[in-house]
Amino acid sequence: MIQDDPANTSNARGAFAAAARHAAAYRRDVAAADRTPTASYAEMLAAFAGPVPETGSDGAQIIEDLVARATPGIRASTGPRFFGWVIGNSHPTGVAADWLTAAWGQNAGNLIAAPAASAVEAVAAEWLLDLLGLPAAASVGFVTGATVANTVCLAAARSEVLRRVGWDVEADGLFGAPPITVLIGEDAHATVFSGLKYLGLGARRVVTVASDASGRMRADAFEAAIQATSGPVIAIAQAGQINTGACDPFAEIAPIARAAGAWLHVDGAFGLWAQASRRYTDRTIGIELADSWGTDGHKWLQTPYDCGYAIVRDAEAHRRAMTIAASYLPPPEGAERDPSAYVLELSRRARGFATWAMIRQFGREGIAAMIDRHCDIARHMGETLAQHPGISLVAPVDLNQFMLRFGEGEAGDAQTLATVRRIQEEAIAFIGSASWRGRWVMRVSVTSAATTMEHAETTIAAILQAWKAVVAGT
Ligand SMILES: Cc1ncc(COP(=O)(O)O)c(C=O)c1O
Structure with a gap:
């Protein structure tokens, strides 16, 4: 039986090492991750469910088990093609601190x-x-x-x-x-x-x-x-x-x-x-x-x-x-x-x-450069996409957030939601929707330190592809 011993240094070492190893592997792979999460909320409940444990367990083993159970339900919101909501990158240096x-x-x-x-x-x-x-x-x-x-x-x-x-x-x-x-x-x-x-x-x-x-x-x-x-x-x-x-x-x-x-x-x-x-x-x-x-x-x-x-x-x-x-x-x-x-x-x-x-990680220069880059990316994405037939910017891109409409008038609501759904299914990027002035829109947030102009280009192509498929009715 495992003793509840906070001074058990081998337990601490094992648990910390397992967490660090898994965290580093996760952050290495997250840029390429698609289709996350792969499990539903119900599947996650089932993964964690069980009676109250009667006895304790080893720290490293608990961490291994936690990772195995949670991984299918982790959304890659620290990934570079995550444009949903306003979510930063949980930068590894901040995580370590x-x-x-x-x-x-x-x-x-x-x-x-x-x-x-x-x-x-x-x-x-x-x-x-x-x-x-x-x-x-x-x-x-x-x-x-x-x-x-x-x-x-x-x-x-x-x-x-x-x-x-x-x-x-x-x-x-x-x-x-x-x-x-x-x-x-x-x-x-x-x-x-x-x-x-x-x-x-x-x-x-x-x-x-x-x-x-x-x-x-x-x-x-x-x-x-x-x-x-x-x-x-x-x-x-x-x-x-x-x-x-x-x-x-x-x-x-x-x-x-x-x-x-x-x-x-x-x-x-x-x-x-x-x-x-x-x-x-x-x-x-x-x-x-x-x-x-x-x-x-x-x-x-x-x-x-x-x-x-x-x-x-x-x-x-x-x-x-x-x-x-x-x-x-x-x-x-x-x-x-x-x-x-x-x-x-x-x-x-x-x-x-x-x-x-x-603040030490980026410095004043790095913070300024990141904010400028995010705003540049948002403007580039919004203005590029709005040049395509059937796609319009709902308001000028001012900072790092923008909204797009797909299609015209009433029908545009269904087409916009269908395009968002398609993007989420294709899973090249994550983008959400919102209601603005009574109309459905695709809303894009550029806030992650991981996102570059290259990721923006991939995402523009994915959005165009999704819109094309919606227009074609496929
Ligand atoms: C303008 C604005 N105010 C408040 C909030 C709430 O912030 P938090 O979720 O960090 O509490 C948000 C979140 O996106 C926001 O965009």
């Missing part, structure tokens, strides 16, 4: 418990602000992703706009509080509404601001909406619309928000990274004028899941909304950054290690 994060078992919630994890976060926070062109004094919370980053930022916003009218929301909650008006673009991401829901601001109780054909909030509509408000206001803008990549006109809306005394938050899950590019920074001009920004590491920085950043100009508001205090938790020394003061959780993964590793 993340393994060590787990092996070290650091609880990043406390500076005394985890000095290295806390320090690496402090440094990575400075690097992120520098790369993203945001105020150096802003505070950064290391969270699971943009959904939580937006929620944390909106908690800081809620705290500050109510403090300004004499209400302490942390102490007294929202019952009886002055009402907050939330302005949000009509093409905002669904997850922002989750944040509003969690914070008691109401997913439905918002003022929706009209956007243009690319999903970009209209500055004139924003101005009219904000002028019609009274009392505390939180305005939510977006960098990188999930289907079009469009960024709101920050240079126009930020001064309007400022003049109205509103807190301006930007959901920049991926689009905020245009700030770190060389040639696409004009998309986000004025974004640094906002009050808070939510973004992801696991999208354009290519860290492994899960990793996001909640960034707030007013660090005091950020801390007020998030700080956890208890006598058994040693207070931070002097002015040191307390890592738990910027996030929802106390105990959590030390995401700073992978962030630090990934």
